[in-house]
Amino acid sequence: MKWNTFPVEVVFSRKETPAILHLGFRRADGQPFQFQAGQFINLHFDRDGAPAHRSYSVANAPGESDVFEIAISPVQGGLATRALGSARPGDQLTASGPYGRFVLKDDPPCRLILVGTGTGITPYRAMLPSLVRRVASEGFRAHVLLGVWRRDETLFAGDFLAARDTHGIDFTACYSREFPDQPDEWEHSGYVQTAFENLGLHPESDIVYLCGNPGMVDAAAAWLKERDFGSRQVRREKYVSARN
Ligand SMILES: Cc1cc2nc3c(=O)[nH]c(=O)nc-3n(C[C@H](O)[C@H](O)[C@H](O)COP(=O)(O)OP(=O)(O)OC[C@H]3O[C@@H](n4cnc5c(N)ncnc54)[C@H](O)[C@@H]3O)c2cc1C
Numbered sequence: 371m372k373w374n375t376f377p378v379e380v381v382f383s384r385k386e387t388p389a390i391l392h393l394g395f396r397r398a399d400g401q402p403f404q405f406q407a408g409q410f411i412n413l414h415f416d417r418d419g420a421p422a423h424r425s426y427s428v429a430n431a432p433g434e435s436d437v438f439e440i441a442i443s444p445v446q447g448g449l450a451t452r453a454l455g456s457a458r459p460g461d462q463l464t465a466s467g468p469y470g471r472f473v474l475k476d477d478p479p480c481r482l483i484l485v486g487t488g489t490g491i492t493p494y495r496a497m498l499p500s501l502v503r504r505v506a507s508e509g510f511r512a513h514v515l516l517g518v519w520r521r522d523e524t525l526f527a528g529d530f531l532a533a534r535d536t537h538g539i540d541f542t543a544c545y546s547r548e549f550p551d552q553p554d555e556w557e558h559s560g561y562v563q564t565a566f567e568n569l570g571l572h573p574e575s576d577i578v579y580l581c582g583n584p585g586m587v588d589a590a591a592a593w594l595k596e597r598d599f600g601s602r603q604v605r606r607e608k609y610v611s612a613r614n
Pocket residue numbers: 410424425426427428440441442443444445446447448449450451452489490492607608609610611612
């Protein structure tokens with residue numbers, strides 16, 4: 371496949387949680403990078419002379435600045451993990467995109483249930499300004515559910531809690547391995563699917579977005595199908611690993 375690639379420069383690199391790396395890039399060819407919230411980019415690498423690429427959801431909203439952000443969860447021995455882990459401001463990489471249809475659609479007012487495991491939360495961070503607008507003036511409701519092992523992995527929780535406090539966008543963090551002794555009311559013990567029970571989900575009033583770990587996406591989609599959710603009401607983005 372011929373990719374329409376362009377050079378990007380690393381603007382910042384910082385740890386957002388003890389494990390997850392948050393990177394900002396800007397196109398290095400002077401062109402704007404235009405995308406829709408929820409889309410992803412590809413980063414291209416050379417592996418022993420052979421081309422390889424890895425995909426990353428854009429983690430910030432379009433139109434905010436010329437910087438676009440990603441968050442990467444490290445994988446031991448991973449090609450991109452190694453390259454991005456050592457990337458410093460000013461370094462250049464090769465990118466292509468944006469790609470993908472995991473975006474907000476022109477739906478009638480409903481409740482949007484936005485579910486992500488780990489870095490699968492990032493598309494919803496990019497969607498926040500659109501969600502705020504829809505909730506404030508278009509009759510929507512929105513509930514973001516983040517699934518991680520434990521509290522110190524709650525990626526971008528501060529942004530979602532601020533959106534909850536200021537704009538009424540609900541947020542729940544679900545911990546599958548370790549539950550804090552003194553949980554806040556936005557913290558839930560168990561896989562994200564187990565939090566569905568508390569939400570009174572209904573196919574006539576809810577549209578569900580699922581992003582991240584393929585196991586979670588499949589399990590949640592199966593749970594929803596059993597409750598009469600059709601393909602129109604369930605949208606998915608699986609973070610499958612690359613084959614090269
Ligand atoms: C549409 C899309 C969007 C994505 N968005 C993001 C994103 O925003 N953030 C993000 O961190 N990732 C995202 N991913 C996953 C990402 O593209 C890479 O697969 C991931 O970063 C690992 O790449 P790597 O080169 O470091 O590891 P690789 O070189 O691909 O893998 C190294 C080894 O680890 C195994 N492995 C790979 N992934 C996992 C895993 N999750 N768990 C256990 N073992 C694994 C591989 O099978 C291989 O044996 C996305 C994937 C897709 C398809």
